[in-house]
Amino acid sequence: MSNLNKFREETKKWLDENCPPSMRSGADPSIPVDEVWGGRKASYKNPESKLWLERMGTKGWTMPTVSKEYGGGGLSKDEVKILNEEMFFIGAKQPLLSFGIWMLAPVLLEYGTETQKKEHIPKIIKGEIRWCQGYSEPGSGSDLASLATKAEDVGDSFMVNGQKVWTSYADKADWIFALVRTGPKEPKHDGISFLLIDMETKGVSTKPITLISGKSPFCETFFDNVEVPKSNLIGELNAGWTIAKKLLQHERAFISNFGLAAGMGSKRDIVSIAKKHLGEDAGRIGNSFFRSEIASHKIKEHAFGLTLKRAGDEGSKASATASMFKLYGTEHNKKRHELMVAASGVDGIAWDGDEFDKEDKDLTRAWLRTKGNSLEGGSSEVQLNVISKRVLGLPTQ
Amino acid sequence: MKLTLNEEEQFLKDTAKNFAQERCPVTHFRSLRDSNDPQLWDKVVWDEMSKLGWPGILIPEEYGGSNFGISGISVILQECAKTLTPSPLFATGVIGAYSIANFGNESQKKEYLPKIVSGEMTTAFAIDESSHHNPADTEMTAEFRKDSVILNGKKIFVVDGASADLLIVLARTSGNKGETSGLTLFFVNSNSSGVEKIKLDMADSRNYANIVFSDVEINKEDILGDIETGGETSENILDIARIALSAEMLGNSEAAFETTLDYLKQRKQFGVLIGSFQALQHRAAQMFCELELTKSSVMAAMRAADENSNELQRLSSLAKTVAGETLHLVSNEAVQMHGGIGVTDEYDIGFFLKRGRVAEQIYGGIKFHTERYANLSGF
Numbered sequence: 001m002s003n004l005n006k007f008r009e010e011t012k013k014w015l016d017e018n019c020p021p022s023m024r025s026g027a028d029p030s031i032p033v034d035e036v037w038g039g040r041k042a043s044y045k046n047p048e049s050k051l052w053l054e055r056m057g058t059k060g061w062t063m064p065t066v067s068k069e070y071g072g073g074g075l076s077k078d079e080v081k082i083l084n085e086e087m088f089f090i091g092a093k094q095p096l097l098s099f100g101i102w103m104l105a106p107v108l109l110e111y112g113t114e115t116q117k118k119e120h121i122p123k124i125i126k127g128e129i130r131w132c133q134g135y136s137e138p139g140s141g142s143d144l145a146s147l148a149t150k151a152e153d154v155g156d157s158f159m160v161n162g163q164k165v166w167t168s169y170a171d172k173a174d175w176i177f178a179l180v181r182t183g184p185k186e187p188k189h190d191g192i193s194f195l196l197i198d199m200e201t202k203g204v205s206t207k208p209i210t211l212i213s214g215k216s217p218f219c220e221t222f223f224d225n226v227e228v229p230k231s232n233l234i235g236e237l238n239a240g241w242t243i244a245k246k247l248l249q250h251e252r253a254f255i256s257n258f259g260l261a262a263g264m265g266s267k268r269d270i271v272s273i274a275k276k277h278l279g280e281d282a283g284r285i286g287n288s289f290f291r292s293e294i295a296s297h298k299i300k301e302h303a304f305g306l307t308l309k310r311a312g313d314e315g316s317k318a319s320a321t322a323s324m325f326k327l328y329g330t331e332h333n334k335k336r337h338e339l340m341v342a343a344s345g346v347d348g349i350a351w352d353g354d355e356f357d358k359e360d361k362d363l364t365r366a367w368l369r370t371k372g373n374s375l376e377g378g379s380s381e382v383q384l385n386v387i388s389k390r391v392l393g394l395p396t397q
Numbered sequence: 398m399k400l401t402l403n404e405e406e407q408f409l410k411d412t413a414k415n416f417a418q419e420r421c422p423v424t425h426f427r428s429l430r431d432s433n434d435p436q437l438w439d440k441v442v443w444d445e446m447s448k449l450g451w452p453g454i455l456i457p458e459e460y461g462g463s464n465f466g467i468s469g470i471s472v473i474l475q476e477c478a479k480t481l482t483p484s485p486l487f488a489t490g491v492i493g494a495y496s497i498a499n500f501g502n503e504s505q506k507k508e509y510l511p512k513i514v515s516g517e518m519t520t521a522f523a524i525d526e527s528s529h530h531n532p533a534d535t536e537m538t539a540e541f542r543k544d545s546v547i548l549n550g551k552k553i554f555v556v557d558g559a560s561a562d563l564l565i566v567l568a569r570t571s572g573n574k575g576e577t578s579g580l581t582l583f584f585v586n587s588n589s590s591g592v593e594k595i596k597l598d599m600a601d602s603r604n605y606a607n608i609v610f611s612d613v614e615i616n617k618e619d620i621l622g623d624i625e626t627g628g629e630t631s632e633n634i635l636d637i638a639r640i641a642l643s644a645e646m647l648g649n650s651e652a653a654f655e656t657t658l659d660y661l662k663q664r665k666q667f668g669v670l671i672g673s674f675q676a677l678q679h680r681a682a683q684m685f686c687e688l689e690l691t692k693s694s695v696m697a698a699m700r701a702a703d704e705n706s707n708e709l710q711r712l713s714s715l716a717k718t719v720a721g722e723t724l725h726l727v728s729n730e731a732v733q734m735h736g737g738i739g740v741t742d743e744y745d746i747g748f749f750l751k752r753g754r755v756a757e758q759i760y761g762g763i764k765f766h767t768e769r770y771a772n773l774s775g776f
Contacts, residue, residue, distance in 0.1 A: 271774075271775075271776045274776075275776070283775060283776070284771070284772075284776060285776050291771060291776065292764075292767065292768070292771075294771075294776070295767045295768065295770055295771035295774075295776075296767055298770070298771075298774065299715055299718050299719065299767060299770055300690070300719075302694075302715055303690040303691070303693060303694045303715065303719045304690055306400065306690075306693035306694055306696075306697045307689055307690050307692075307693040309400055309693070309697075310400035310401070310692070310693045310696060313399050313400045313401045314400075314401055321689070324685070324686045324689060327686065328686060328690075381679070383682075384678070384679040384682040384683070385675070385678070385679075385682075387682035387685055387686070388675075388678035388679065388681060388682045389678075391682075391685060392658060392678075392681055392682065392685060393662070394658075394661060394662070394672040394673065394678050394681060395662065395669075395670045395672050395673045396673060397669055397673040397674075
């Protein structure tokens with residue numbers, strides 16, 4: 001216990017000295033806040049965002065449980081809990097958002113060679129390299145294993161040709177982790193490999209996709225005779241599907257957490273939106289039909305939040321129930337946005353112009369963006385299939 | 398607040414599971430239903446439960462109990478609910494034991510608690526007066542005389558009211574219908590003169606009664622807690638009861654779901670197992686998720702009760718709402734997925750539907766608790 005107390009004291013002191021003022025809650029609202037994703041192309045409106053990332057990255061505290069030999073924090077579970085608590089107490093901002101942290105690093109740790117881990121994980125932790133995910137293709141959405149982007153053996157390297165779609169922030173990323181077909185004659189699940197590709201390699205190009213929200217977080221990514229060293233293959237040749245599935249579990253857990261965190265944050269509160277647009281009656285939402293629907297929804301989100309907590313307490317990490325978290329996290333997020341839009345009336349469908357508040361127009365965009373939540377990372381229907389088969393053991397026809 | 402069971406609780410749960418599955422399978426409930434026994438629970442089974450120490454779980458050791466807490470008794474009720482085991486454990490072991498242990502005075506505790514522990518005395522909580530649960534609507538009167546109190550009024554839908562020895566009754570000592578102040582809780586011996594018990598036949602074939610009080614005279618000392626604090630006290634007792642009942646409803650849902658899942662893996666139509674149809678698979682997966690949310694809600698509420706958290710009221714309403722909605726969904730789907738046999742009396746699955754709807758009504762239905770949750774959340 002005394003060791004943990006000592007760690008808490010040291011952590012508190014370090015955070016006090018190293019977490020810049022604008023990276024804490026209660027900071028001057030006029031200072032711009034960056035969404036920090038790191039990488040070679042990163043730019044910062046606020047220099048303290050960069051400083052905070054560098055300091056946390058050097059400590060390895062962007063991935064505190066990873067061992068120090070890979071640049072991680074080397075902390076025990078109890079120590080991570082203390083770190084999170086101390087960061088929470090001062091309202092410290094997360095220094096880095098990263099697909100590398102959420103998706104790639106966990107599978108690299110499990111399936112990568114020593115050389116691969118030492119090459120890539122430290123750069124993920126420091127936010128030096130920004131990763132994107134090359135999974136879906138125009139012809140392979142829910143049926144991901146039918147993917148056709150091919151990687152042919154040409155001696156020391158693979159020659160990659162094909163197209164990926166829905167690659168988040170591909171235009172801003174430095175590297176891509178991609179599923180490629182290396183065994184065209186094998187059954188579809190047994191001919192896939194997991195390959196790391198530098199986006200600066202000749203023949204890689206990207207094109208943003210404009211969504212119904214008007215934003216372009218996704219791209220199409222094209223591979224035209226792209227030469228990739230064989231040392232970039234993760235795991236065995238044609239054994240990529242296992243890695244792909246494992247990574248999807250990490251992704252699903254992340255998406256559901258993210259959706260929930262977004263909903264519980266102070267940014268958009270359904271109750272205050274409802275009170276703003278529908279009025280108040282002795283502290284209650286002014287319209288009883290909306291109030292009742294909002295209450296039912298809040299109860300469901302509360303129960304889901306408790307379920308995430310229970311899973312944490314049980315210590316079950318990326319398991320088959322990741323599908324449940326993905327399903328509920330995203331469906332609840334969609335439902336909450338539908339309710340906020342409905343409660344806002346005409347203001348909730350505002351698109352542009354000076355007649356509307358910025359927060360109302362932002363809500364419209366955010367609502368449209370949520371429609372993708374239950375598609376990306378495996379649709380809700382795919383999650384239901386996974387639960388039916390892997391959790392409940394229901395038969396296939 | 399850790400949302401996992403500790404070793405003691407897991408042990409109680411395992412013991413209860415074995416007891417329910419071996420001693421009281423659903424055939425036990427069915428035979429009670431088909432008997433002419435107005436009590437609708439079995440004294441022999443209750444004595445065995447008492448020997449296992451279950452009625453004393455909420456009672457301090459000095460009165461013979463084990464003080465294992467709300468979580469301890471809730472997991473037992475959850476397991477017993479899987480086989481629809483009827484017993485006074487809820488009305489006596491939860492409500493009676495908790496009320497007296499927490500709000501009784503020393504002489505009341507000495508008199509009643511050992512009798513609850515041994516199983517020789519059962520209790521019932523007489524609270525509702527209309528078809529929708531709302532304690533503030535209490536109209537039953539308690540009038541103070543020189544050395545006694547005179548009770549007049551009618552209580553309805555009293556759980557175990559047809560057989561309980563001791564009644565805990567909420568009555569108005571001042572104020573008007575609709576007010577939560579002016580209420581007081583009283584102990585009434587169910588054999589007192591002027592007490593008329595009218596046994597009710599409810600869909601779930603369990604023990605309920607309407608109870609009419611006509612000039613019932615009781616001692617001035619037979620007050621539970623302080624005068625005019627009955628509104629607040631009964632609300633706390635009700636929250637504990639709702640949490641335990643939610644655990645029971647979770648057990649009902651789990652059993653109905655497991656039975657249905659087994660059926661999907663056995664029943665063939667069109668030459669294939671019906672569990673291979675996606676139309677059924679997705680609905681089964683949805684039920685699985687709702688059950689997971691219910692487990693977490695019940696667990697959090699149990700913990701809040703044991704830790705006396707300031708979230709107790711909100712989590713109690715959360716648990717009762719979520720458990721109610723899940724049982725509603727699962728029992729309906731269970732009947733539908735069983736097809737024709739699902740609507741026959743011969744098959745057990747319909748029992749879960751009937752029990753589910755009655756349990757949903759006890760101490761506030763889904764709408765009642767959804768609104769209470771909103772009130773407590775400040776919107």
